[in-house]
Amino acid sequence: MMRRAWVVAATLLLASPALANCVPPWQTQFACAIPERDARxxxxxxAEPAQHPGxxxxxxxxVVGTxxxxxxxxxxxxxxxxKDTDVDHPTDLTMALGYARGDYVYAFVVTQDKRLDARIR
Known part of the structure; x- marks a missing residue:
């Protein structure tokens, strides 16, 4: 029974593409699964770059799949x-964070949507 529990737990952890694999000392700032492409x-x-010179x-x-x-x-x-949009607009607050590489910025955007009970999407 205990062995089965470990197998189930390992399967669930390995099957979740949204889990980040950041290598210490880096920490997850954002991780996103892209199910249509089996990617993340x-x-x-x-967190403290001065403590990690170099x-x-x-x-x-x-990453796509494995x-x-x-x-x-x-x-x-x-x-x-x-960005804070007009008052009474359904999407109220938006935040974006990006990492620059050459002429490109790879970014993620988080929006608070009042149509979804002010949840984040």
Whole structure:
């Protein structure tokens, strides 16, 4: 019975593509499953960069299934933006955070939607 419980627990953990795999000292800032592609995107960042000289502040990775990462890069250039829309508009607050690589910024956006009882989407 105990062995079965461990197998079930391991299967559930391994089958969840939204779990981030950030390598210490980096920590998960955001991780997102993309079910249509059996993929995940992960944004990993060092909380105290000054304590880890020689390491980049953050890294981004995009992985499909169990394949090696299609895209991986480290960066010291992170961007942050917020937006507050008009009063009485259904999407009220938006926050975006991105990691820069060359001429591109890979970002995630979080929006509070009043139509969904002010939940985050």
């Amino acid at each position: 995107a992960e944004f990993c960042r060092i 390491k980049k502040d953050a890294y981004y990775t995009y 394949q090696p990462a299609e895209l991986y890069f480290e960066t010291d250039s992170t961007w942050f933006s917020t």
